[in-house]
Amino acid sequence: MVGDVAxxxxxxxKRYGAVTAxxxxxxxxxRGELFGLxxxxxxxxxxxxxxxxxxxxxxxGRAEVxxxxxxxxxxxxxxxxxxxxxxFSLYADLSVEENLAFFAALFGVSVRDNYGLIEPIYxxxxxxxxxxxxxxxxxxxxxLALCCALIHRPSVLLLDEPTTGVDPxxxxxxxxxLARLRSEGISILVATPYMDEAQRCDRVALCDxxxxxxxxxxxxxxxxxxxxxxxxxGREMFGLLAAARAEAGVEACYPFGAVHHLRVAREFDPExxxxxxxxxxxxEVGIRRVEPGIxxxxxxxxxxx
Amino acid sequence: xxxLPVLLEKEFRLFFRSPFLPKVVVLxxxxxxxxxPWVTTLDVRHIxxxxxxxxxxxxxxxxxxxxxxxxxxxxxxxxxxxxxALRRLEAGEVDAILEIPYRFERNLTARSSEPxxxxxxxxxxxxxxxxxxxxxxxxxxxxxxxxxxxxGEDSAEGxxxxxxxxNPTLDYRFYMIPALMIMLLVMICGFLPALNLVGEKESxxxxxxxxxxxxxxxxxxAKLIPxxxxxxxxxxxxxxxxxxxxxxxxxxxxAAIFLAAALFIFTMSGLGLGIANRSANMQxxxxxxxFFVMLFILLSGLVTPVESMPRWAQGLTRILPPRYFVDAMRxxxxxxxxxxxxxxxxxxxxxxxxxxxxxxxxxxRKQL
Numbered sequence: 001m002v003g004d005v006a007x008x009x010x011x012x013x014k015r016y017g018a019v020t021a022x023x024x025x026x027x028x029x030x031r032g033e034l035f036g037l038x039x040x041x042x043x044x045x046x047x048x049x050x051x052x053x054x055x056x057x058x059x060x061g062r063a064e065v066x067x068x069x070x071x072x073x074x075x076x077x078x079x080x081x082x083x084x085x086x087x088f089s090l091y092a093d094l095s096v097e098e099n100l101a102f103f104a105a106l107f108g109v110s111v112r113d114n115y116g117l118i119e120p121i122y123x124x125x126x127x128x129x130x131x132x133x134x135x136x137x138x139x140x141x142x143x144l145a146l147c148c149a150l151i152h153r154p155s156v157l158l159l160d161e162p163t164t165g166v167d168p169x170x171x172x173x174x175x176x177x178l179a180r181l182r183s184e185g186i187s188i189l190v191a192t193p194y195m196d197e198a199q200r201c202d203r204v205a206l207c208d209x210x211x212x213x214x215x216x217x218x219x220x221x222x223x224x225x226x227x228x229x230x231x232x233x234g235r236e237m238f239g240l241l242a243a244a245r246a247e248a249g250v251e252a253c254y255p256f257g258a259v260h261h262l263r264v265a266r267e268f269d270p271e272x273x274x275x276x277x278x279x280x281x282x283x284e285v286g287i288r289r290v291e292p293g294i295x296x297x298x299x300x301x302x303x304x305x
Numbered sequence: 306x307x308x309l310p311v312l313l314e315k316e317f318r319l320f321f322r323s324p325f326l327p328k329v330v331v332l333x334x335x336x337x338x339x340x341x342p343w344v345t346t347l348d349v350r351h352i353x354x355x356x357x358x359x360x361x362x363x364x365x366x367x368x369x370x371x372x373x374x375x376x377x378x379x380x381x382x383x384x385x386x387x388x389x390a391l392r393r394l395e396a397g398e399v400d401a402i403l404e405i406p407y408r409f410e411r412n413l414t415a416r417s418s419e420p421x422x423x424x425x426x427x428x429x430x431x432x433x434x435x436x437x438x439x440x441x442x443x444x445x446x447x448x449x450x451x452x453x454x455x456x457g458e459d460s461a462e463g464x465x466x467x468x469x470x471x472n473p474t475l476d477y478r479f480y481m482i483p484a485l486m487i488m489l490l491v492m493i494c495g496f497l498p499a500l501n502l503v504g505e506k507e508s509x510x511x512x513x514x515x516x517x518x519x520x521x522x523x524x525x526x527a528k529l530i531p532x533x534x535x536x537x538x539x540x541x542x543x544x545x546x547x548x549x550x551x552x553x554x555x556x557x558x559x560a561a562i563f564l565a566a567a568l569f570i571f572t573m574s575g576l577g578l579g580i581a582n583r584s585a586n587m588q589x590x591x592x593x594x595x596f597f598v599m600l601f602i603l604l605s606g607l608v609t610p611v612e613s614m615p616r617w618a619q620g621l622t623r624i625l626p627p628r629y630f631v632d633a634m635r636x637x638x639x640x641x642x643x644x645x646x647x648x649x650x651x652x653x654x655x656x657x658x659x660x661x662x663x664x665x666x667x668x669x670r671k672q673l
Contacts, residue, residue, distance in 0.1 A: 055515055
């Protein structure tokens with residue numbers, strides 16, 4: 001029954017009192033896959049991770065991790081899963097090497113046994129071996145946490161927003177490590193609020209308010225976007241947002257970095273819109289066609305919910 | 306159980322690495338032992354007394370003399386009439402008035418004399434009531450002496466001799482020091498494990514433990530054992546202080562004291578752990594712990610004797626572990642009792658220890 005599925009989730013429901021954190025979620029992560037959970041805060045990502053890590057029990061539905069049921073075979077899961085919570089949760093007063101040795105010993109292995117697996121990551125931590133974990137930088141903390149989650153060579157890795165609050169360079173390095181771990185045959189479920197990181201996953205699940213909106217490859221997600229998208233820029237960005245939203249052919253307009261993204265109807269004429277904006281007194285107005293990203297898809301899907 | 310040594314090593318490492326805990330478990334008991342025995346005394350001394358002497362007899366002079374000579378009283382003056390003395394009482398200058406009526410001595414032998422009147426200020430209840438009783442004792446003693454001198458038969462009071470056994474000088478310190486040791490064990494062995502565990506909850510480190518294959522008993526024991534060790538070391542430390550500073554050595558065997566203390570420490574630390582297991586944060590833990598500690602200190606005979614409580618409260622003390630420990634500690638320390646004498650206390654403490662620790666281990670859930 002294990003086969004090529006690392007995580008199987010079926011109709012999973014979790015409620016906290018009146019709040020429904022997960023509302024019938026279902027998906028599968030294949031063995032050796034790097035699977036991303038993309039969604040805003042409050043989408044239920046952390047709840048899903050805690051369920052899969054056996055820290056919570058579901059109210060309905062079922063899930064299997066590495067072929068083990070998360071309720072009945074919780075014990076078996078604990079030795080096969082590496083879990084990295086969203087919040088730094090190693091011992092701040094233990095040094096880097098003490099933390100690593102402690103977690104290795106908890107799982108009944110020695111650091112040496114699986115050193116090969118963590119070596120590329122741990123090499124960067126080596127100079128700070130004796131420093132207390134609480135005194136490391138954000139990026140270093142995440143690397144140490146990843147080492148500790150990997151030291152017993154789990155078959156499935158659960159990473160809850162590992163790159164939140166980490167600088168862009170460290171984030172990029174972190175994803176390179178994940179790609180390498182996948183090549184070692186470890187299945188990875190990773191949550192992130194950063195849409196740009198989704199591009200690095202094999203497949204992603206878009207989630208919002210306890211539901212999955214789509215499960216697709218990143219390219220498939222983008223390809224599913226069936227609208228026309230323009231980027232609007234100018235000197236008076238706030239006024240432009242209001243003007244664009246009032247325009248007839250514009251279906252949606254939202255800030256996107258330094259520009260506004262406009263999702264428009266087929267008959268929309270960008271050049272005429274630009275001239276009218278200039279005539280209305282806006283300065284340096286530019287409008288150009290852009291390719292959609294995952295975030296655009298996400299925003300569109302959320303509207304349709 | 307395989308993971309127990311690993312967890313224990315981590316606990317001790319973190320304990321000694323903490324900038325605060327090692328100091329607390331040494332300084333806190335020392336502070337308590339150096340300061341508190343001097344200040345928590347129920348011995349009332351220096352009661353200010355005004356005497357209204359309406360008799361001017363030899364008996365009256367003898368009474369006044371005794372009051373002057375006693376270190377329990379300070380004679381603040383002999384007033385002509387009661388009204389003047391009462392004014393001084395109201396002004397707070399004196400705590401008690403002793404009024405010796407006119408013809409007191411002459412009527413004494415006839416046993417029809419007007420009684421000696423003692424008025425004490427009850428605002429400070431302890432000082433008032435003890436002061437009144439002390440004064441009455443002085444008067445009784447003087448009268449008895451006078452009657453003997455006059456060749457009368459010995460009054461019954463003269464025959465009553467009170468001797469305080471086990472604490473011959475009724476030194477309140479000797480009563481308090483074993484109690485202080487117990488309070489220290491309550492604080493250190495109850496609060497520290499609770500704070501330690503709930504600290505892991507707050508810092509999130511417990512999540513990493515919960516997703517590991519660590520068993521419930523290993524986890525609970527790793528949290529408890531360090532505080533058992535610390536509790537016993539603290540007890541040894543304060544016993545040495547009690548011996549060196551206050552000359553109080555246990556009458557009973559030291560092994561018996563440590564056995565009782567160990568059982569009590571198991572109970573307290575188990576309670577702390579169980580409460581922390583069921584709380585989400587420090588505030589909850591602290592509040593619930595304080596609730597229990599208050600009950601334990603006030604309802605266990607630690608400060609006020611169980612025998613003077615109402616019946617229902619006495620019943621209540623039977624379900625509180627410290628009652629058995631307080632009882633045992635005083636008996637061991639002051640009376641030199643043995644384990645055989647106190648087997649009921651030991652058995653009760655052992656039962657509490659088992660029950661509370663079982664509850665603590667079972668209340669640890671890996672799932673939230």
